[in-house]
Amino acid sequence: MAELHIFRHGETEWNLEGRMQGSQDSPLTELGKSQAIAARSKIESIEFDAVYSSSSARAYDTAQLLLGDRQIPVQQLDELKEISMGTWEGMTYKEVEKEYAQDHFHFWKQPSLFRGEGAESFHQLENRSVSVIKQIISQHQDQKVLVVSHGAFIKTLLTSLQSRPLDEIWEGPYAKNLCHSIVLGPDVKVKQYCDEDWGNNS
Numbered sequence: 246m247a248e249l250h251i252f253r254h255g256e257t258e259w260n261l262e263g264r265m266q267g268s269q270d271s272p273l274t275e276l277g278k279s280q281a282i283a284a285r286s287k288i289e290s291i292e293f294d295a296v297y298s299s300s301s302a303r304a305y306d307t308a309q310l311l312l313g314d315r316q317i318p319v320q321q322l323d324e325l326k327e328i329s330m331g332t333w334e335g336m337t338y339k340e341v342e343k344e345y346a347q348d349h350f351h352f353w354k355q356p357s358l359f360r361g362e363g364a365e366s367f368h369q370l371e372n373r374s375v376s377v378i379k380q381i382i383s384q385h386q387d388q389k390v391l392v393v394s395h396g397a398f399i400k401t402l403l404t405s406l407q408s409r410p411l412d413e414i415w416e417g418p419y420a421k422n423l424c425h426s427i428v429l430g431p432d433v434k435v436k437q438y439c440d441e442d443w444g445n446n447s
Contacts, residue, residue, distance in 0.1 A: 247382040247430035250288055251392045253399055254299075254307040255280040256422045263338045266395075267330030267364075270301045277303075277422065281310035284423040293317055294388035297381060299325035299395060307423070308393040317391075324377035327395035328370045331363030356401075357411040367401060367411050374402035375433075382430030396420040399439070403428075406435050407443075 255277030259266050273281070288311065298308040300321040308319045333341050342349045351359040356367040365373075381390060397414070403426060404414045418424075418439040427437035435443050 246387060246432075247385050248389045249378065249381065249392055249428040249430070250291065250293075250390070251394060251399060251402075251426040251428060252284065252307065252311065253396050253420050253422055253424050254301075254303045254393060255310070257303050259335075260422070265330050265333040265336055265338065265341060266303075267327050267334045268301070269334040270303055273303055273306055277307070278310060280423045281307045282313075284425065285311055285313055287425050288391065291389055293391045295381075295385055296320065296391040296393075297322055297325060298393040299323075299327065299398075301326055301395070304393045304395065308391065311391065311393065322377060324373055324380075325392065325394045325398065328367070328397045328401070329363075329365040331361045331365075333361060333364065353415060355412055356414045367397075367414065370398065370401045371405045371411065374398050375405050378402060378428060379430075379433060382428075382433060386431065399424070399426060403435055403438050406433055 255273045257271045257273055257277055259271035261274055296308055296312065296317050296319045298304040298319050298321055300323050305319060305321055348359065348361045359367055399420050400414045418441045420439050424439035425437065426439055429436050437443055
């Protein structure tokens with residue numbers, strides 16, 4: 246069966262500043278780079294057949310650091326990008342909460358109702374995330390694949406694969422930087438959820 250090892254990117258400048266990133270980008274901090282290098286230990290014994298990352302530089306750079314000296318090309322996919330946050334992108338969390346109070350509440354407390362200005366909905370993100378992961382699995386049957394993406398993408402994907410409602414996206418485990426999740430195909434089951442063994446709950 247296919248075995249996908251999914252990581253969130255390392256800490257970025259905007260993470261540090263408390264800014265919404267979404268489809269926009271900011272570079273990895275020195276800590277973010279160190280997080281990716283340290284996370285190599287989680288996968289050092291795995292021989293990957295393919296590597297994919299979001300087309301955002303923070304994910305691509307994380308993938309390169311995770312690989313270290315391994316000579317495997319990183320395939321970048323727009324479909325692996327973070328949820329688009331529209332007008333929020335580049336704003337701080339506090340600015341968003343102040344200027345878009347209701348949308349901010351929905352984003353964090355009722356994601357199924359989130360409809361930000363110019364933003365992607367969580368329903369759209371769910372469809373996109375599940376579709377691209379199924380596509381990768383279908384192309385790499387019986388292979389091991391490394392995937393680097395983003396926090397909301399990963400949480401939405403895993404919540405959907407567990408047949409849980411969208412409004413439970415932000416419940417634990419937390420998708421910290423370089424958290425490691427494992428999804429198995431062809432049935433697309435969650436084996437590990439953000440570093441926690443989830444095999445009995447998938």
